[in-house]
Amino acid sequence: MKNESSVLLIFTGGTISMGENPATQSLSPLDSAQVLSFIPELKMLRVNISSVSFNPLIDSSDIQPASWVRIAEIIRGHYDSYDGFVVLHGTDTMAYSASALSFMLENLTKPVIFTGSQLPVGVLRSDAKENLITAIELAAARNEDGEAMVPEVCLFFEDKLMRGNRSTKRNTEAFNAFASFNYPELAKTGVHIRYASSYIHHEKTKQSFSIQKKLDTNIAILKIFPGITEATVKAILSITGLRAVVLESFGAGNAPRVEWLFKLLKNANDKGIVIVNVTQCRSGSVEMGRYETSINLQKAGVVSGYDMTLEATVTKLMYLLGQTNNVKEIRTQISIPLRGEITID
Ligand code: ASP
Secondary structure (H helix, E strand, O other): OOOOEEEEEEEEEOHHHEEEOOOOOOEEEOOHHHHHHOOHHHHHOOEEEEEEEEEEEEOHHHOOHHHHHHHHHHHHHHHHHOOEEEEEOOOOOHHHHHHHHHHHEEOOOOOEEEEOOOOOOOOOOOOHHHHHHHHHHHHHOEOOOOOEOOOOEEEEEOOEEEEHHHOEEOOOOOOOOEEOOOOOOOEEEOOOEEEOHHHOOOOOOOOOOEEOOOOOOOEEEEEOOOOOOHHHHHHHHOOOOOOEEEEEEEOOOEOOOOHHHHHHHHHHHHOOOEEEEEEOOOOOOOOOOOOHHHHHHHHHOOEEOOOOOHHHHHHHHHHHHHHOOOHHHHHHHHOOOOOOOOOOO
């Protein structure tokens, strides 16, 4: 086994890459060398660290599917030269990016760890240092056989390593900003790093690593609320070019039993629009048919997203729509786990 692992840092932007201008006290992006100069402790890690950077660095609210393609291409371009990858990213859309990459990176056998911070790296009390140092340790970690400890797309924040496509930003303030509501953490960090080995996926395929770059964004999110009008639902379902809808329903996958809703959904479904039911609750799963208020959805052809996060559902749809025009196939694939994003008992 090699002594030192090598890790590639991919700087995309976000608060972690920002510093406070002492003159104006406002935050502005630093370059990757400046960010690293705030963390001299990195030299203490027995890891070979290199970096590549988006230019310019971006606030993650400006992340687009093209940015995910860029991250995927960087990983593919350096895949054989590194043991792991750390993506420095703004927190706002980090869960979307981690979810998207989990689908786009196929036959992954190396760690890809997203991290960021709530306070800029150059600010006293910043959480950037700990998050980045630990993310690098996690990306570099290998077992006695030399295999990666966490060969998945993950998100590390504060003290939790989560499966990327199970993570959600839950707090705009706390250092503990992310949670994985429906799947156990893959590792917990404290004095020691404790891996939850039985929850970590190890890819068994012999096929080589590849990336999938075609993403289709013709998707809408339809959040149900008491009082939602027929005109609103109709307007959303008649968007030109619409191919899929994420229906955010109540509780275990329920919606009002009004006839117009059933008809609009059925009509959209018959036209080939894929409608996926996910719950507005943070924890738990859609269970269509459990209540009478979800039977109409089933009858209309709506498919279950079970316990998928919104971020995973949106990005999985983009990925599936990019792969095929076969609506039946997309409806099947959306309801089965491709990268551990769904729990099916
Ligand atoms: N707006 C910032 C971003 O997502 C917030 C952060 O990084 O925490 O890029």
